[in-house]
Amino acid sequence: MRSRNTRVNSMKVRNIKITIEPLRDVLTRFAIAYGKVKRGETVTPEQGISFETMDALRRTLTRKRMELLHAIKVNEPDSIYALAKIVDRDLKSVNTDIKALHDLGLVSLKHSNDERNRVRPRVEFDRIDVQIAV
Numbered sequence: 388m389r390s391r392n393t394r395v396n397s398m399k400v401r402n403i404k405i406t407i408e409p410l411r412d413v414l415t416r417f418a419i420a421y422g423k424v425k426r427g428e429t430v431t432p433e434q435g436i437s438f439e440t441m442d443a444l445r446r447t448l449t450r451k452r453m454e455l456l457h458a459i460k461v462n463e464p465d466s467i468y469a470l471a472k473i474v475d476r477d478l479k480s481v482n483t484d485i486k487a488l489h490d491l492g493l494v495s496l497k498h499s500n501d502e503r504n505r506v507r508p509r510v511e512f513d514r515i516d517v518q519i520a521v
Contacts, residue, residue, distance in 0.1 A: 401511065401512040401513055401514075402512060402513065402514045402515070402516045403435070403436070403493065403512045403514070403515050403516065404434075404435035404436070404516050404518065405435060405436045405437070405438070405444065405448075405515055405516065405517045405518070406435055406436070406437045406438070406517075406518045406519075406520070407437070407438050407439070407440065407441055407443075407444055407517070407518070407519045407520065408437060408439070408519075408520040409439060409520070410439050412520065413437050416433070420433070436491055436492070436493075441519070444517070447487070447491070449484075451476070451480075451484060452484050452487065452488055454474060455470065455474060455481065455484055455485065455488065455494075455508075456488065456493060456494070456510050458470060458473050458474050459494065459508050459509065459510045460510040460513075463509075464507070464508065465505060465507055466499075466503075466505040466506060466507060467481055467482060467485055467505075467506050467508060468505070470485075470508060485508055489508075493510070493512075494508050494509065494510060495508070495509045495510075495511060496508055496509075497509060
């Protein structure tokens with residue numbers, strides 16, 4: 388995940404970069420970076436989430452999943468169950484979406500040590516920057 392820290396009104400804002408670009412472009416950048424590493428050159432780490440098409444982005448970051456990200460950021464729920472109550476959705480669907488968001492690195496999950504074994508979702512960024520290659 389590529390994150391970029393910027394200052395806005397003396398407040399630190401963390402952004403997540405999402406790109407839409409052909410796989411060949413991603414692999415070309417990787418090959419260039421790998422070549423530099425092999426030659427002992429310094430390479431600036433680049434992190435982010437990349438989708439090959441706008442449709443792939445839309446299938447993955449659905450309206451419901453974006454609502455979950457917002458609800459987590461604003462409400463800071465103590466569990467996925469509490470999150471499901473906040474967004475008024477069934478727990479199974481919320482769990483499915485949280486797993487997808489976690490797999491992408493957009494949601495972190497903290498397991499509690501209490502008797503209920505709750506899982507606390509967290510969103511640790513403020514904005515998503517989407518870049519589309521033309």
